[in-house]
């Protein structure tokens with residue numbers, strides 16, 4: 001088996017396209033989409049995933065850190081990019097030269113941005129962040145005096161004005177959105193123009209809050225991956241059927257063995273077969289991001305049938321019980337995430353087994369394998385063929 005197909009991580013262009021369209025259906029037609037691609041695009045591969053977003057009309061991107069913004073520019077992606085976290089001063093000249101926007105939530109930070117921009121003789125486009133109840137980064141929405149001082153700094157252009165919600169639950173979101181609405185009005189007064197306003201991430205978009213707060217831009221992340229947001233009133237994003245998981249993960253069977261009843265399987269020898277069994281070994285493990293909690297409880301798909309994981313999840317191996325699945329042989333594909341026929345396995349199953357949220361599992365898949373894009377053309381061909 002070549003190392004290239006030990007594990008294959010694929011992102012589906014068709015699913016990305018469907019998810020963008022589904023987000024668009026949940027917001028007013030003129031709304032600008034800022035795709036949030038932090039944490040390697042939630043484990044989907046920063047550059048590949050961002051390229052697909054931009055190709056299919058997502059106007060802007062947001063990342064957590066300066067280095068992610070540089071990776072986008074190095075890959076030739078020239079859409080507007082916002083850095084959500086405070087960038088180190090040393091990175092400011094590079095960011096400004098590349099036209100990358102900076103979220104600003106402190107006056108000292110704003111002065112550093114202004115100094116760097118003046119030295120380069122270029123504008124610094126910033127998005128001022130106000131805290132309306134998440135109690136993390138941001139100027140207090142009750143006191144916008146710093147905004148007037150920031151707007152007066154050399155070379156600084158206040159392009160955006162934004163907040164982040166702690167929850168899409170009605171009472172929390174309503175309170176935050178009214179505080180934001182009020183802050184936006186005062187900001188517009190102070191600036192003499194209305195900056196681009198944005199507040200809603202996936203949970204709030206899925207909950208239909210854009211009707212309540214029809215701001216110019218929204219910041220979806222997890223919904224573009226076709227997965228349900230975590231901090232939401234319901235588990236189901238808007239119209240669930242229209243969102244499609246983008247990422248799939250497959251491997252291949254490395255070895256098949258027949259074992260007798262009473263055989264102990266794996267480290268710890270805790271799993272004992274109750275009958276003669278056919279065991280398949282797959283070269284993927286927790287070093288690739290699989291939750292160890294899938295031990296003796298998770299399953300995969302082999303030959304369009306579910307096969308249970310037996311014994312522990314090893315660092316680099318997984319053991320399956322394929323007894324009763326006819327014709328399984330070495331080299332056969334194993335679907336860890338994705339679908340085969342009518343069977344489907346999602347990151348939600350892993351997150352539930354591990355007692356955590358989907359993004360926590362996704363970001364651990366980072367190093368498993370390079371992400372490969374399944375282009376739209378292949379899907380269309382397949383559909384014609386079937």
Ligand SMILES: *Cc1c(COP(=O)(O)O)cnc(C)c1O
Nearest residue numbers: 036164201202203219220221222
């Ligand atoms: C992560 C993040 C988002 C996107 O969140 P999702 O729930 O994935 O849509 C939007 N805005 C900010 C400030 C974020 O940190």
